Amino acid sequence: MDKVLITVGSGGKKSQSFIKEEILSRFYNEKLAVLADGALIDNDIIITTDAFTVFPPFFDGGNIGKLAMCGMINDLASMGAEPKYMSMSLVIEEGFSLEKLRLILDEMKFYCEKFNIKLVSGDTKVVEKNKLEGLIINVTGIGKRYKNILLPQKVYKPGDCLVLTGPVGEHSIAVLRAKGVVNFDGNLNSDVAPLWEPVKALIDEGIKIKFIRDVTRGGLSAVLNELAIFANIKLEICEERIPVNDIVASVCEIYGFDIYSLACEGRLVIVVPEEDAKKTIEILKGFTLTEQSEVIGRVVETGKCMVVLNTVYGGKTILDMPLGEILPRIC
Amino acid sequence: MDDAIKLFRNKELTQKLYSYIKERVKKNNNLRILEFCGTHTHNIFQYGFRYAFLPHVRFIAGPGCPVCVTSDIELALAFYLLEKKGVVIITYGDLLKVPYNGRSLSSLRSEGYQVEIVYSAIDALNVAKKTDKECVFLGVGFETTMPGTAALIELSKEKNVKNLSVLSFHKNTKAIIKALGNLGELKTDGILLPGHVSAVVGWEYFSEISSYSIPAVVVGFEPLDILLGLNELLDMIEKGERSIKCAYKRAVSEKGNRKMLEVINKVFKIVDCLWRGIGMVKDGGFDLSDEYDFYNAKKRFSFDGFKYEDTQKNCMCGDVLIGMIEPYECPSYGVFCTPDTPIGPCMVSHEGTCLAYYKWSRVNG
Amino acid sequence: MCLAIPMKVISICDDFCTVELRGIKKTCYIGFLDEKPKEGEYLLVHAGMAIKIINEQEAKDIVDELMLLIDGELKNSG
Numbered sequence: 136m137d138k139v140l141i142t143v144g145s146g147g148k149k150s151q152s153f154i155k156e157e158i159l160s161r162f163y164n165e166k167l168a169v170l171a172d173g174a175l176i177d178n179d180i181i182i183t184t185d186a187f188t189v190f191p192p193f194f195d196g197g198n199i200g201k202l203a204m205c206g207m208i209n210d211l212a213s214m215g216a217e218p219k220y221m222s223m224s225l226v227i228e229e230g231f232s233l234e235k236l237r238l239i240l241d242e243m244k245f246y247c248e249k250f251n252i253k254l255v256s257g258d259t260k261v262v263e264k265n266k267l268e269g270l271i272i273n274v275t276g277i278g279k280r281y282k283n284i285l286l287p288q289k290v291y292k293p294g295d296c297l298v299l300t301g302p303v304g305e306h307s308i309a310v311l312r313a314k315g316v317v318n319f320d321g322n323l324n325s326d327v328a329p330l331w332e333p334v335k336a337l338i339d340e341g342i343k344i345k346f347i348r349d350v351t352r353g354g355l356s357a358v359l360n361e362l363a364i365f366a367n368i369k370l371e372i373c374e375e376r377i378p379v380n381d382i383v384a385s386v387c388e389i390y391g392f393d394i395y396s397l398a399c400e401g402r403l404v405i406v407v408p409e410e411d412a413k414k415t416i417e418i419l420k421g422f423t424l425t426e427q428s429e430v431i432g433r434v435v436e437t438g439k440c441m442v443v444l445n446t447v448y449g450g451k452t453i454l455d456m457p458l459g460e461i462l463p464r465i466c
Numbered sequence: 467m468d469d470a471i472k473l474f475r476n477k478e479l480t481q482k483l484y485s486y487i488k489e490r491v492k493k494n495n496n497l498r499i500l501e502f503c504g505t506h507t508h509n510i511f512q513y514g515f516r517y518a519f520l521p522h523v524r525f526i527a528g529p530g531c532p533v534c535v536t537s538d539i540e541l542a543l544a545f546y547l548l549e550k551k552g553v554v555i556i557t558y559g560d561l562l563k564v565p566y567n568g569r570s571l572s573s574l575r576s577e578g579y580q581v582e583i584v585y586s587a588i589d590a591l592n593v594a595k596k597t598d599k600e601c602v603f604l605g606v607g608f609e610t611t612m613p614g615t616a617a618l619i620e621l622s623k624e625k626n627v628k629n630l631s632v633l634s635f636h637k638n639t640k641a642i643i644k645a646l647g648n649l650g651e652l653k654t655d656g657i658l659l660p661g662h663v664s665a666v667v668g669w670e671y672f673s674e675i676s677s678y679s680i681p682a683v684v685v686g687f688e689p690l691d692i693l694l695g696l697n698e699l700l701d702m703i704e705k706g707e708r709s710i711k712c713a714y715k716r717a718v719s720e721k722g723n724r725k726m727l728e729v730i731n732k733v734f735k736i737v738d739c740l741w742r743g744i745g746m747v748k749d750g751g752f753d754l755s756d757e758y759d760f761y762n763a764k765k766r767f768s769f770d771g772f773k774y775e776d777t778q779k780n781c782m783c784g785d786v787l788i789g790m791i792e793p794y795e796c797p798s799y800g801v802f803c804t805p806d807t808p809i810g811p812c813m814v815s816h817e818g819t820c821l822a823y824y825k826w827s828r829v830n831g
Numbered sequence: 832m833c834l835a836i837p838m839k840v841i842s843i844c845d846d847f848c849t850v851e852l853r854g855i856k857k858t859c860y861i862g863f864l865d866e867k868p869k870e871g872e873y874l875l876v877h878a879g880m881a882i883k884i885i886n887e888q889e890a891k892d893i894v895d896e897l898m899l900l901i902d903g904e905l906k907n908s909g
Binding site: 321386388 | 833834836849852853854855856857877878
Binding site: 138139140141148316317390391441443446447448449450451452453455458462463464465466 | 477480504505511512513514515516531532533558559560562563572573575576577583585586606607611689805806815816817825826828829
């Protein structure tokens, strides 16, 4: 195949192979090879970058600006870094509404002020009409490692607990609705949210965090598989423990979507030692954005890379890295 | 009111019936139960039933995966229209990744050809209205999806939409059961029949199965439904009953949905048809009736220079589909043929047996 | 085969009705049904079309029969 397929950007298996074959092969270094959400450079500076291409740029619960800020803050949080500075490039389709652009930028300003993040560098390009849909925002975030925490850790043991900070799939369904792929009457907002504060609280309370990753493209399946591959461990997840949004569950049932492949933008998977699990949940439940946190599973074996889901009815399945596009089905 | 529906997912009830069946099957020996429908295959795994009653009862997956049995010729026709006639192909998401000759509708879309996905057949009208190009809807599925395709055609006629036509890939569930029965390939002690096809056609539709002396039960899809169906089938096997029963009466009647059957009979005619991996099946498919020639893509377009290649050399989907082998007996399974790199549609379709096994049985080693 | 799920009728307008499943509402075509459903009844819905009005009595009956069977067995064995 000599063309870039849409699946390369969807966060699943094809994304992973693309990164290995085209990026790592050319730019390999130890820091990049970790394939974490960001990289530690210069002892305590963490850098992360992301591009946001969602169309339409406005959806229930947010817009592309909020997405960009929260995405960056959460990537830094996954590395245990407090956000400090950012650079931003805007690529805008000619004719894009200035009023809409202002709303997007105002949203970004709100989060900069809330988290005391300074925009220190940027770039703006405008491309001809129809060469782009709407706009693309790229943000690069610079954070400071908080209290010398080092993430992700390399050593895991059976019994380590997997925490999920809330129900999955709300962002995906909100965007699919904005695109007109699904339609229904019912209240559903994207889960897009900045999660630095709960993470900071965990660090402040001395929780021995081993791993944090935000659940984005590819959904819960992708994050769990990334962890399993990174650490070469076997995870067992208990489906009954996974928090569920009824509306998302209903949409998935009607359209045949796999809920564990759906993207979020405001949920974290956190791995902590067994002895810290209870306290972790207590701390997280103290924040509105993470009040539905649950321990959803454990590390069960090391030296073997696998993610197993124990279903509600007693079946066991392998939760694989998702393949790509979310498709509605009829059969 | 909600309770009546939720009952069939009730864990306590399911657990009770599960324990009951586990006890009663002890007097049975190596019963083979064929679940016709791909969704039943998945659900039986998902609910933890698949290996639960061994060695007394073994579930065998059947050919009830309409995407899996879509033939290479049918895919080649769709690809031809895309590439040579510049049409917009409108399809359910199920068909997007099915491979033929190394390509799929998905890969063709990334090459720039126009492929649109719809959730419901009638949505295809909206696609056609937004363009001047010829649009072709791929009607895939068993009898359940046919009323949707029929409604699309009738609506197109009513609204005088001229740039829409249909390629019918619809397949006939009764015909395949008959064909397998006549070939002596229904090597099974009982059959779990598809609940939602039956909701449309009625359970009487399958009454000819009794001529093969095999009991059959129409079954729903919740955990309790499957166990109720299995339990009913075990009763029939023990009593030597060779008929059709229905364990999904809340959704299925004897005669089915009268209006849906009428519109199916009006808009479609039964034809012989190639089932992928199985071969030509007498009365195995449905095409549009002559009255609807204008909406039949096979009649609207000329297919000069059309060629297709039989690509089934490394694929044993056919044997899997009729329950002759289990997926891991296919040498390609899990090695060359994975959901990521599928050789055959059984590994692509959500109802595909190979995908079900890949997803659910690897966990056991 | 084929995804079809029970959804509850909220309101009816000619050949369409609004149906609901756990918090979401959708439009459903009921032109293929022989009789009009009533609000509160459940429909078996496939791709936006109603195939059948779900017979709740049948649902209750089969579960009642099941419970008699199982409880009977428990009494016999216990």
